[in-house]
Amino acid sequence: MTDQELIAPELPEQKDPTISGHKSGWYKVARSEDIASMKAIQVDDFPTQIVVWRGEDLALRGLDLYCKHMGASLACGEVNENSIQCPFHAWRWAGNGQCDQISYAKKIPTKAITRSWDVIEDGGIVYVWFDKDQKLADPNGQKFN
Numbered sequence: 748m749t750d751q752e753l754i755a756p757e758l759p760e761q762k763d764p765t766i767s768g769h770k771s772g773w774y775k776v777a778r779s780e781d782i783a784s785m786k787a788i789q790v791d792d793f794p795t796q797i798v799v800w801r802g803e804d805l806a807l808r809g810l811d812l813y814c815k816h817m818g819a820s821l822a823c824g825e826v827n828e829n830s831i832q833c834p835f836h837a838w839r840w841a842g843n844g845q846c847d848q849i850s851y852a853k854k855i856p857t858k859a860i861t862r863s864w865d866v867i868e869d870g871g872i873v874y875v876w877f878d879k880d881q882k883l884a885d886p887n888g889q890k891f892n
């Protein structure tokens with residue numbers, strides 16, 4: 748089986764964030780208290796659907812919601828160390844978008860990478876960076892509530 752056969756060519760209803768019309772900036776997606784350690788949430792109020800989770804190091808990370816393997820919702824998965832493990836076939840995804848573990852496979856497909864999102868906390872609020880041109884997150888960028 749090739750790498751391409753292992754990766755779903757299309758994801759279920761993953762919205763294209765580049766056509767959302769949102770300005771560049773940090774978007775409030777949750778309160779810090781909404782995301783406990785080792786827990787994940789689904790965020791729909793954003794230019795695309797994402798999963799945000801808190802790892803065992805207590806840092807927050809975010810990825811596109813739908814697993815690049817066969818499209819399961821990663822928000823239904825489990826946080827494993829600092830990564831999120833898909834509920835369907837247990838591919839584990841790191842915060843940088845790389846699949847970092849497939850427990851039953853000898854190698855990880857080279858195309859097993861997904862889009863990651865920068866996440867910060869400020870004053871008890873969780874923000875995710877968005878820029879339609881994928882410019883790097885600006886720590887001093889505008890915040891939207």
Ligand code: FES
Pocket residue numbers: 814815816817818819833834835836837838
């Ligand atoms: S859908 Fe198969 S590992 Fe996610």
